[in-house]
Amino acid sequence: MPKDSGIGASPKRREDVRFLTGTGNYTDDINLNGQAYVHFLRSDVAHGRLVSVDTSDAAAMPGVVRIFTGADFEGVGGLPCGWQVTDRFGEVMQEPAHPVLAQGKVRHVGDPIAAVVADTPEQARDAAEAIAVEMEELPAVINMKEAVKDGATKVHDDLTSNLCYDWGFVEENREAVDKAIQDAAHVTTLELVNNRLVANPMEPRVAVGDFNRATGESTLYTTSQNPHVIRLLMGAFVLGIPEHKLRVVAPDVGGGFGSKIFHYAEEAFCTFAAKALNRAVKWTSSRSEAFMSDAHGRDHVTKIELALDADNNFTALRTETYANMGAYLSTFAPSVPTWLHGTLMAGNYKTPLIYVNVKAVFTNTVAVDAYRGAGRPEATYQLERVIDKAARELGVDPIALRRQNFITEFPYATPVAVEYDTGDYVATMDKLEEIADLSGFAARRAASEAKGKLRGLGVNCYIEACGIAPSNLVGQLGARAGLYESATVRVNATGGIVVMTGSHSHGQGHETSFPQVIADMIGIPEDMVEIEHGDTANTPMGMGTYGSRSLAVGGSAMVRATEKIIAKAKKIAAHILEASDADIELKDGQFTVAGTDKSLAWGDVTLAAYVPHNYPLEDIEPGLEETAFYDPANFTYPSGAYACEVEVDPDTGKVTIESFAAADDFGNIVNPMIVDGQVHGGIGQGIGQALLEGCVYDEDGQLLSASFMDYAMPRADDLPFYKVDHSCQTPCTHNPLGVKGCGEAGAIGTPPAVVNAVVDALQSAGKDVTHIDMPLSPARVWAAMNG
Amino acid sequence: MVKVTMTVNGRTASGEVEGRTLLSGFLREELGLTGTHVGCDTSQCGACVVHVDGKAVKSCTMLAAEADGAEIATIEGQAAPDGTLNVIQQAFQDHHGLQCGFCTPGMVMSAAALLKDNPKPSEQEIREYLEGNLCRCTGYHNIVKAIMAASGQDVSAVAAE
The missing domain is CATH 3.30.365.10 (Aldehyde oxidase/xanthine dehydrogenase, molybdopterin binding domain)
Structure with a gap:
């Protein structure tokens, strides 16, 4: 019972x-007496030098209270970065200034140039159109590998290059990994792109700044996942307001998925302007504005090599990733491709030697930071894809190859600096085979083929590190915060x-x-x-x-x-x-x-x-x-095994998800209904990444996918019912509840399952396709089949 | 400015609006009915769905002036006066059909319009009907399940509670 x-x-x-x-109380539902509204004039070019910003005509428009430009923020701090990564040569990362409003240059489409405060939102918007901006347009750098070439246009003139850092992990293993790969019986290599995504919580960001002249207290109502972090970052580093004079309220918040962790310019602006004007100031993002001002996610370009011995044991893993930072360092951006990514490269497997190299690159695009999973989906995707490719090259069953290399004894110290406390990867794979009815796949494939469809099965595992994290450890790794x-x-x-x-x-x-x-x-x-x-x-x-x-x-x-x-x-x-x-x-x-x-x-x-x-x-x-x-003693390490079955229409390349099953080990469970819901949502976003979503810039840095008309959000009829199970439970040993965390698992474990399934479907029809980059749109799948 | 008068959740509501004022803006800003949410600016997300003369309408695609004289139903009017949730609202709670709650008003209003026209929709019919309602939290699983349950269908066979 x-x-x-x-x-x-x-x-x-x-x-x-x-x-x-x-009767919820979301930030946009908050209206303060006498509030004014701000509209941000944003750059419509990716890179340019601001010659002049003439606000005189706009200032005379009806209802305009005041127009702010970068000049108003010259004595004000910039938006801080909360994590400093040290590169493989012992040097700290390059860290550019991030002004609240652009000063001198704009560096991505959407970079705010001016802020118009007016009595109504419409007046603010109308006046913004009357601001005359003279801009010297500069060449944009969009492609990461181009951006780090000698002579490339620099996003930040005062940095030595567009390379934020060149990180190696574990650097001492570099030569040993090179040698193991050189000596291996078999090496599987895969080059892939982890597609750039936009988190798109359904509630766009909103900020309402308020100031009480009698008490000297500022209040910010904001759509945040962490109001105390915003209070500290904005108060101490941007505006110079001590915490006892600054209150930050994040009321009902309509989803975050990472994108509402970060401290954004609009929050600082509304707080600053409310004090300057002695009047509440409200900003409500439109969705189009969100696409060009919310931090994006993923955007890695990776080459991964997996070495195996003659008995198909994994002997070494080497990966090289270019990670897009965008134009500025968002709050936790540097940590995502490094400590939240490199430390997960062992996955569920006892690979003895691992080396991870990450080059973080500035480009003329919106900042990139954590999105559901944050580094862990990128690690899981490349690892589980290369294992699948290896199995197909070697002619062995992908599940058997995984099982053969599973970590089976715990605690287990990986070669990438973390210690898994508990897990049972055999049990979750057994459970997956049961709930996904994998033994019935051949019959389902035959049924699909009888309808003229190609059916594929994709299976993969994942491990994640949750519950970030011991403060003294993250401090050593560069975090400028306790956790x-x-x-x-x-x-x-x-x-x-x-x-x-x-x-x-x-x-x-x-x-x-x-x-x-x-x-x-x-x-x-x-x-x-x-x-x-x-x-x-x-x-x-x-x-x-x-x-x-x-x-x-x-x-x-x-x-x-x-x-x-x-x-x-x-x-x-x-x-x-x-x-x-x-x-x-x-x-x-x-x-x-x-x-x-x-x-x-x-x-x-x-x-x-x-x-x-x-x-x-x-x-x-x-x-x-x-x-x-x-303060946690360690990360927690949820794990699981996922299975996806797809049908591919050989005439159009259209992929449909026929079934999806997830067997997760989250340790102890407090509320199974809520855990199921978290997994469902993660799977939905994971299928979105795999089949639909992609944030696209053209070579000039124009954002081509800047609305829900262009960016393919998953809809109800893109997705099936999911089978989820979390009966495998190896409780965490170091927290009092024995819990591990379940919020990101679906988004981490799902994309490789989908892509593995599509590759399986195409290979079942004799197509020589070993990889297709996400999203697996009909056009891409069709091209791969017919290429 | 244009004077508009409409019936909203059974009460007469009037206001002066600019010609460009959207129905969603009128409901939220003039009437304080902030349950109707705005999640996009291209009429894709459906968080703003209300009923206009009994039909589901994205209130961000309609001018307030166009709704002059209309009967409007919003999420605030769905529960009974004593607070008892209606069948669809209750099914959403019973089956965990919402997480952050932002898309929920539009989902509930769309589901109500669907069930009015099609009292026992199939899973596929529900999924297709919800094309214009985006949810980022649930992966739609429990939303579809809740709507099936609200229509009196047995959902015990649908995986996972």
Whole structure:
């Protein structure tokens, strides 16, 4: 029987009621008295020198309050980068300035040149069209390999080149890997592109800045996954506002997928302008604006080589990647192709020698940063594609080749500097074979062929590293932040609880799942627990939600704080029951003295904490409120095996997903319904990447896919029902809940399964096709078949 | 400026709008009905779907002036006065058909229009009908399942709860 409450149950989500009745409170729903509206005039060229920006005509237009240009921000800090990568020669990365509004040059289509503040959004937009910009257009650098050639046009004149860094990992292994590849019985090589994507949460970004002249306090309402991070970055590095005078609120947020982690220019602008004008200033992104101002994801060009011995054991792996940074370094951009990518190259396999080289490159495109998975999908895609190619070259079953090379003993220290605590890759593959009915594939292929369709099966594994991460470790790796999480557990006098968490929910359902944990720990109904998040004014300093970290890190902080609560409550109970602390047990919301029938209800103890008449005042303070900061001891390592079956129309190249199955190991599960939903969403985005989505710039740097008319978002009829299973559970050994994280798995594990399936389908028809770059549009598949 | 009067969720609503004011803007900014969301500027995403005289309409594609005299239904009017969710809303909650909630108002309004015309749609009919409603969170699995359930179909065979 499924549980009906607590850990392992799937209560209906309490946040759904407001979302289903139109009573959510998203940032664009916030309107402050007397607010003005800003419209950003953005560059329509990829690269240019600003000769002059004449705002005089625009300033005289109706309703215009003030027009800001780069000159207004000369004394203001630029947008900071939160991660400094050190290259393979020991030098720190090149780090260009990133002004709030362009100063001197524009570096990508969408770079903001001026900001018009007016009484209405329409007036602001109309006036922006009247600004006269004189621009000396410069050649754009778009292609990464061209950008790093000698003599290439530089995106930043003050840097030595367009190379941000040339990273080697593990550098000491470089020669040994070269030799192992040279000596191998077989080497499979694959060159591929991990296509540039746009996260596209359905809610576009919004920022509302406010200023209270009486208190000197600034407030920013913003669509963020991590309001405390924005407060710190914007306050300390851009605007010079101390935290006690700056409040950042991220209310209901309509999806993030990474793109709402970063500190953006528009947030700083609205906060700055509200103070300058003593008036609230609101910006609502249009979708077209989002395409050219939200940080993009992926965009790697990679060559990977897998060496095998004569018995098909993996002996070495070498990869070389060009990673697009875009025109500026977004908040966590440098970490994505390095520490979130190189460290995952072992995958599920005991390859003894690995070398990863990454060249991060500036181009005249929008900044690229973390998007669901962030480095881990790029690692998984190349690894699982090259393994599949190797199996086909060697004439062995792709699943058998994987099984043969699985890591089977844990903990396992990889040659790329991480230690997997637990996993069971055989079990997830066994489960996958069962739920995907792989033994029935031949019959399904025959049925498809009878209809004139080519059917393919693609299988792959993935490992990911979640719950980022031990602060001292990431500090050594260049992070300019700690990566703990926080929780304050406030117990009220009558026993109800409010948890103030530094995690942030923008679709993940924390308001439902977090109370399940506390309800289990204390033995009270979930509806006695409320979750507060998203407002720096009433939550402890926290690092927010990304990297599948909320439960593993934020949930652990909540557990630690609740443990402190329980310990104190037991002391109070012991005093009232005239027993020793050590003899008090808490079960089902009742404190009992072990071995006796003496007991007290949870509410009696919480009331005593606030009405401390019969209370050990000489030993402990009144009240029942505790805070914990939890710093993880390691990453967590979810893993799984995915299977995709496709049909390819040989006449048109159109690919349809016929079935998709995912067997994941997320460790312990708090809410299976929510976990299923996270996996579904990740699979949907993964199929989107594999078949549909691609962000395209032309050679001049014009963004060709700048709206939903051009950028192919997955729609309901592009996708099937999915079979998902997470019954394989090897609990994490180093966090108190034994949880691993599930938010990104689908987006990581899915793309290689789809591409492997299409290659399988084409090869089944005798086509000599070993790889097609994503997205596998009908045109690309048809060309591959008929090339 | 143009004066418009329409019935919104059973109540008369009037306002002065510019000729270019969209129905979505009128609902959100003038009437404060912020449940209708705007997720794009090319009429692709469907977060703004409302019913105009009983038909599903993307309110970002219609001028407020065009809706003069019309009967408008929005997400705010879907639950019963005592707050009880309607069948479709309840099915979305029961089957986890929403995550961030941003596309949800449009999904619910589109689903209502579908079920009015086609009370027992097949999975494929639902998927095709939702062509104009984008969701980035759910991979559509639980949305399709919720709409099937709302139409009274047994969804226990659909993988994963």
